[in-house]
Amino acid sequence: MNESSALIAQLRRAAIGSVTPADSPDPEAWLAQGLAPARLHEVFATEAVDAASATGFALAMTLAAGTTPLLWIRTEAAERQGGRLHATGLLELGLPADSLLLAVVADEGALLRTAADAARCAGLGAVLIESWGRAPGFDLTATRRLMLAAEASGVTVLSVRVGAQPVPSAAFTRWSVAAAPSAPLEWEAPGGPAFQVELLRRRGGAAGARWCVEWNRDGKNFTPVDPVHRAAPLSGAGLPLVADRAAAQHPPAPVRRAG
Secondary structure (H helix, E strand, O other): OOHHHHHHHHHHHHHHOOOOOOOOOOOOHHHHHOOOOOOEEEEEEOOHHHHHHHHHHHHHHHHHHOOOOEEEEEEHHHHHHHOOEOHHHHHHHOOOHHHEEEEEEOOHHHHHHHHHHHHOOOOOOEEEEEEEOOOOOOOHHHHHHHHHHHHHHOOEEEEEEEOOOOOOOOOOEEEEEEEEOOOOOHHHOOOOOEEEEEEEEEOOEOOOOEEEEEEEOOOOEEEEOOOOOOOOOOOOOOOOOEOOHHHHHOOOOOEEEOO
């Protein structure tokens, strides 16, 4: 198996939560534990411009693992800052509208309470919690509650933190995600969504490795790419996960199904 094939296999195992020994001699083998089911995982976009990349990566990992239906919880402030979700963009990523339930809540306190209740609901496959800024409520105590709820129910919980710095938490893994250029396809059609990914923390194992990966919607898996030697990207190519931010100024329904 060549290096690229090995990395693809590791990323696929990461999506389904396969376990490899923590003391494996392969320095990348622990990535196979990256997205274990029934756990809390954190995905950070330290810059607001990478918000779509962080949420896109979290959604892709959810799709690769088959952990749907997905409940996406965000605050009204997050909807104003990030824009309303764009159903067509989500579909292009591979997420059907009938697999997503969106809840928009008033503030951070409501976000944490809703997330804690949702993490206990065994009928869900995954819960995505979107927060912007420092969000001090996501402390060690709150994240421990989310982790315990996820372990009890079997629901995978992803906390997407935008414009925030990592702080101590009970998360099983912590990722940092930024945008990467997409290579054009034939006739200069935009390529698949690409991400610069770093695994900052994995409980019980090593961390610090980085990858540049591209999401394959049809195969529901990641492909490693070489950001240096690949074809020049298209100017402005990207995946719209949100609609025009101006639309987010209108009051949203508290809970609604995307589509």
